[in-house]
Amino acid sequence: MISQQPPEQNQAVKRQQKGTAEDFNQVENVIAVMSGKGGVGKSFVTGLLASGLRKIGFKVGILDADITGPSIPMLFGLHNKVEVGEFGILPLESRTGIKVISMNLLLPKEDAPVIWRGPLVSRAIQQLWGDVMWGELDVLLIDLPPGTSDATLTIMQSLPVNGLVMVTTPQSLASMVVRKAVHMAQIVDVNITGVIENMAFFRCLDTGKEHQIFGRSHSTEVAEAANAPLLARIPIDLSISDLCDAGRMEDIYFEGLHALLSEFLHFAPAPLSDKRVAVADERQDKTHTNQKESPIQPSIEGSEEEYTINLSEFPPVAQEIIKNQENMGYFEHPDLVGRVTGCCGDSIQIELLLEGNRIKDARFSTDGCSATIACGGIITRLIKGKKSSDAMKLDQEVLVDALGGFLPQGHLHCAGLAIKTLRETLNQGKKDA
Numbered sequence: 001m002i003s004q005q006p007p008e009q010n011q012a013v014k015r016q017q018k019g020t021a022e023d024f025n026q027v028e029n030v031i032a033v034m035s036g037k038g039g040v041g042k043s044f045v046t047g048l049l050a051s052g053l054r055k056i057g058f059k060v061g062i063l064d065a066d067i068t069g070p071s072i073p074m075l076f077g078l079h080n081k082v083e084v085g086e087f088g089i090l091p092l093e094s095r096t097g098i099k100v101i102s103m104n105l106l107l108p109k110e111d112a113p114v115i116w117r118g119p120l121v122s123r124a125i126q127q128l129w130g131d132v133m134w135g136e137l138d139v140l141l142i143d144l145p146p147g148t149s150d151a152t153l154t155i156m157q158s159l160p161v162n163g164l165v166m167v168t169t170p171q172s173l174a175s176m177v178v179r180k181a182v183h184m185a186q187i188v189d190v191n192i193t194g195v196i197e198n199m200a201f202f203r204c205l206d207t208g209k210e211h212q213i214f215g216r217s218h219s220t221e222v223a224e225a226a227n228a229p230l231l232a233r234i235p236i237d238l239s240i241s242d243l244c245d246a247g248r249m250e251d252i253y254f255e256g257l258h259a260l261l262s263e264f265l266h267f268a269p270a271p272l273s274d275k276r277v278a279v280a281d282e283r284q285d286k287t288h289t290n291q292k293e294s295p296i297q298p299s300i301e302g303s304e305e306e307y308t309i310n311l312s313e314f315p316p317v318a319q320e321i322i323k324n325q326e327n328m329g330y331f332e333h334p335d336l337v338g339r340v341t342g343c344c345g346d347s348i349q350i351e352l353l354l355e356g357n358r359i360k361d362a363r364f365s366t367d368g369c370s371a372t373i374a375c376g377g378i379i380t381r382l383i384k385g386k387k388s389s390d391a392m393k394l395d396q397e398v399l400v401d402a403l404g405g406f407l408p409q410g411h412l413h414c415a416g417l418a419i420k421t422l423r424e425t426l427n428q429g430k431k432d433a
Contacts, residue, residue: 020087020088020131021087021088021089021130021131021132021133021134022088022129022130022131023087024087024088024133024135025132025133025134025135025137026135026136026137027061027134027136027137027139027140027160028137028138028139028271028272029137029138029139029140029162029163029268029269029271029272030139030140030142030159030160030161030162030163031049031139031140031141031142031161031162031163031164031165031193031268031269031272032141032142032144032155032156032161032163032164032165032190033045033046033049033141033142033143033144033164033165033167034144034152034164034165034166034167034181034185035144035146035166035167035168035177035178035181037146037177037178038069038146040167040168040169040178040198040199041167041169041198041199041234042143042144042146042167043064043066043071043072043075043143044075044198044240044244044249045165045167045196045198045234046062046072046141046142046143047062047072047075047076047244047249048234048249048252048257048260049141049165049261049264050062050098050141051096051098051249051250051252052257052260052261052264053138053139053261054094054096054097054098054250055096055250056261058138058139059097059136059137059138059139060097060098060099060137060138060139060140060141061091061098061099061100061101061134061137061139061140061141062098062099062100062101062102062140062141062142062143063101063125063128063129063132063140063141063142063143064100064101064102064103064104064128064143065125065128065142065143065144065145065151065155066143066144066145066146067103067121067124067125067145067151069145069146070102070103070104071143072100072102072104072143073092073100073102073104073105074104074244074247075244075247075249076094076095076098076100076247076249076250077094077095077246077247077248077249078092078094078100078102078105078247080092080105081105081106082101082105082106085133087133088131088132088133089101089131089132089133090132090133091132091133091134092105094249094250095250095409095410096250096410098250099134099135099137101128101132103124103128119150121145121150121151122150122151122154125151125154125155126154126158126159129159138272139272142155142159142161152184153184153188156184156185156188156190157188161190162190162191162269162271163190163191163192163193163268163269163272164185164190164191164192164193165192165193165194165195165196165231165264166178166181166182166185166192166194166195166196166222166226166228167195167196167197167198168195168196168197168198168218168219168222169197169198169199169200169214170197170199170200170201170212170214170215170216170217170218170219171214171215171218172215172218175218175219175221175222178222179222179225182222182225182226183225185226191269192226192227192228193228193231193264193267193268193269194223194228194229194230194231194263194264194267195219195222195223195226195228195229195230195231196230196231196232196233196234196260197217197219197222197230197232197233197234198234199213199214199234199235199236200212200217200219200233200234200235200236201213201233201235201236202235202236203235205392205393205395205423206389206392206393208423208427210235213236217233219233228267229263229267231260231263231264231267232256232259232260232263233256234254234256234260235254235256237254239252239395239396239416240252240254248412250410251410251412251413252413253342253413253416253417253420254416254420257342258341258342311323311370313408314370314371314374314403314404314407314408315403315404315405315406316404317378317402317403317404318371318374318378318403318404318407321373321374321377321378321381321403322370322373322374322377324377325373325377326377326380326381327362327363327364327376327377327380327381328363328364328365328366328373328376328377329363329365330351330363330365331351331353331361331363334351334352334353334363335352335353335354335429336351336352336354336425336426336428336429337349337350337351337352337425337428338350338421338422338423338424338425338426338427338428339421339424340417340420340421340424342368342413342414342416342417342420346366346367346368346369346372346414346417347366347367347368348364348365348366348368348372348375348376348417348418348421349364349365349366349421350362350363350364350376350379350380350421350422350425351363351364351365351425352383352425352426354388354429357387357388357389358385358386358387358388359383359384359385359386359387359388359391360384360385361384362379362380362383362384363380364376364377364379364380364418364421368414368417369411369414371407371408371411371414372411372414372417372418374403374407374414375399375403375407375414375415375417375418376418378399378402378403378418379394379399379418379419379422381402382394382398382399382402383422388426388429391422391426392422392423392426394419394422395419396412396415396416396419399415399418399419400412400415403415
């Protein structure tokens with residue numbers, strides 16, 4: 001069955017004048033995410049950048065330009081149909097406020113195929129740009145379709161794209177195809193902000209050793225061909241896949257995410273790069289205000305996390321830990337010390353006293369929010385008396401279950417940060433051995 005223009009989209013066009021929405025929109029930066037081929041995690045990277053930028057205060061939107069294979073709505077758990085306002089189509093908003101538009105949000109069913117020729121696809125992309133009420137955005141991220149054909153060319157030439165992020169994987173074949181996309185960007189004169197290598201390696205949870213599942217990395221060669229920085233190498237992580245499948249993109253955390261966002265903003269187009277200073281200043285003012293209001297005093301200075309989560313949002317176990325600040329502090333002479341900074345800018349430090357291969361005692365310190373304190377308290381409680389090898393097997397799910405089964409919305413990454421810090425601490429012992 002060939003899918004024609006969906007009824008919802010026909011209604012949207014009839015109820016508004018063409019381009020009306022575009023007259024009201026104020027989108028400061030348009031950055032496309034491109035790969036040249038499918039299956040490398042381009043949509044994942046788009047969602048990751050959007051989530052990270054939103055968490056640190058930017059106004060963000062995503063245009064899912066992969067008309068025939070849209071996946072952005074599923075990553076964010078968005079399944080409702082869009083509505084039409086007075087001047088244009090109203091995008092859906094994710095849990096943290098990211099504005100999203102996708103062909104899947106216009107179709108009568110999510111699995112309905114869109115079997116269109118190139119000109120129809122190109123026209124649909126232009127409509128998703130011009131007929132949608134984006135409002136004020138610091139950045140609109142465009143998830144490009146695979147390849148270098150009509151749809152991609154339409155976006156490059158008809159939309160005000162001022163930055164491009166290339167996504168690749170370690171395979172030589174993927175790198176070769178991505179280099180084609182690099183050359184296309186250079187031909188149409190679109191600045192390449194940076195290169196991200198996805199599925200770069202797998203780190204064994206038991207040993208901490210990295211395994212190159214898809215072979216030797218070629219990301220440096222791609223970055224050199226693009227004359228752009230290598231922003232990050234993202235690992236294979238089962239928890240990432242699970243969160244994506246559950247529509248919880250905004251809860252994803254992995255070691256190196258904060259560095260990725262910092263690098264991205266450093267090399268971003270000038271308007272976005274300049275904007276980060278204003279956003280950081282605004283968040284700093286909020287942080288100082290919230291610290292005065294909060295009954296919890298962090299042990300490490302310098303957090304950008306807000307401290308105003310209501311205690312009633314936590315299960316009783318977590319509330320007790322937060323009130324008592326259980327296990328917060330330092331040892332005079334710890335056997336192992338590990339510290340990790342999360343994607344939100346918060347840090348956790350864990351210190352251990354060992355007795356043979358067992359953990360005799362554990363303490364933590366953090367500059368983070370109440371959720372981070374709860375996670376630090378419960379993880380140090382759980383590992384006392386355990387063998388180091390058993391402590392290494394703890395995961396995010398066990399941590400959250402021990403806290404009472406949930407964390408406040410938007411703070412699941414705090415549990416991931418605690419797990420990462422514990423593993424980093426235990427791995428220090430392997431390095432010293």
